[in-house]
Amino acid sequence: MNIHRLRRLFSLALPLMLAGCGGPEGSVDLTGYSEIACTNQGISVSDLTLTPEPDFVQLRSFDPDTRALSVSVSSSGQSCATATDVTACETALEDATVTSGFHYNCTRECRQHFLVTTRGDEVKTYSSQAELQQLLGTIDTEQEAVLQAFASNYSFVCGTQEQGAVKRNADGSFNVIGTNGYACGPGTKLTQYVLKVTAAGTVQKLETRILEEGDPVCPAGQ
Structure with a gap:
């Protein structure tokens, strides 16, 4: 097998290797996103059309x-x-x-x-x-999309777009950025998810990225 064929095989396998490891590291492009609406205690229930x-x-x-x-x-x-x-x-x-x-x-x-x-x-x-x-009912505001993603067991951090952001799409759906997991202890990781929330309320996973790998030595109380 020549070197050019090896390079081609590696380039095809690399995306599969990354997907098997939980996705690439670092946040997705946040252009067009805005922070989710929050109170001092957590996500807001304002801007709902009921x-x-x-x-x-x-x-x-x-x-x-x-x-x-x-x-x-x-x-x-x-x-x-x-x-x-x-x-x-x-x-x-x-x-x-x-x-x-x-x-x-x-x-x-x-x-x-x-x-x-x-x-x-x-x-x-x-x-x-x-x-x-x-x-x-119909998901037609950003905060309704956030609540649907929240109910699907995704977490959000207020004031940090990498861990809590939303944008409206041209087709009436919304993209929501949330997380799962935590980075504290061996084998742990904080994972970022890009979710699509449709007008009917369906929550679809579009992309995952690892924001942070867990520190093997987790400080007490965390």
Whole structure:
């Protein structure tokens, strides 16, 4: 076999070798992307076009093992704004809970998430991706696309486009950049994902890249 044939075979095999290792290293090109919308606690639930429109939307997290009191991640609107019995509505909202949720994550502590809404006297929870999709309907805003990707168990870091970004595509879909994993300890890695979220809410994986390989010696507490 001559040297030219060897070079050609290597050039054909290289992409397969990289794919087998989890994708190339370093972030994708972020041109055209913007940071995801966030609050101080995490991703925002603003900029949602819901029909019928609720008075209030809140994203909560909870410990699925202890089922301790859920914690607000973000909220939008005024709770129980059109309720005929505001006190009863507020009590139901405070007590709203679920037994399981979406986006199960144990990077620091194990948490699941759900949405709760109020509209008139009605308080409703949405604890699965199917229920979230039913609430969102057609995915027509950037933040709705981010929420769909979040419910598909991809993570985001606010203020860092490499780990949390979104852009609208010409065909009405959205590209969302999220991550999975962490870089702390032998064999670990932080992986970046480029996802396509369609108007129907389908989340498709387009590309993966390794942002960081884990340090074999992981500092205590991380």
